[in-house]
Amino acid sequence: MYRRPDANIVAWNSALLYDMIATQPVIYERPRLKSSTTLMIGDKDVTAIGSNSAPSNVSAKLRHYPELGGTAAAAILNAKLAEFPNEQHTPQLQYLEVFHKAFLGTHLNAHSLQ
Known part of the structure; x- marks a missing residue:
């Protein structure tokens, strides 16, 4: 998935995910x-x-x-x-x-x- 023509989209989504993991306590959002x-x-x-x-x-x-x-x-x-x-x-x-x-x-x- 990192070698495909749309690898930049995968990388961007990965960056957003890791930002969320590192900065947001999303466990409290699950019921929403x-x-x-x-x-x-x-x-x-x-x-x-x-x-x-x-x-x-x-x-x-x-x-x-x-x-x-x-x-x-x-x-x-x-x-x-x-x-x-x-x-x-x-x-x-x-x-x-x-x-x-x-x-x-x-x-x-x-x-x-x-």
């Missing part, structure tokens, strides 16, 4: 989402931005994606959760076909896709 939302989570993801500087009591609560995914989906009206049980941070890059099936709504339960 009104559109259909699908959260797609790799259960083996260990990414936790800022965890290296988080207090130990906060750091201990990070990286539990199967639990955190369900909690996040429950906080968003009409949210669906697609879990990728054997995937890490980027199932959209690692297993594109499986990701696309879930993304396009063929199946929102990634367990049935593997």
Whole structure:
């Protein structure tokens, strides 16, 4: 996606995303989402931005994606959760076909896709 002709759009969207992660406590905004939302989570993801500087009591609560995914989906009206049980941070890059099936709504339960 970074080698395509529209790579500058991908880079811009990535910059906007990282700005939001670093500067906005969006967790409190989840109940305000009104559109259909699908959260797609790799259960083996260990990414936790800022965890290296988080207090130990906060750091201990990070990286539990199967639990955190369900909690996040429950906080968003009409949210669906697609879990990728054997995937890490980027199932959209690692297993594109499986990701696309879930993304396009063929199946929102990634367990049935593997």
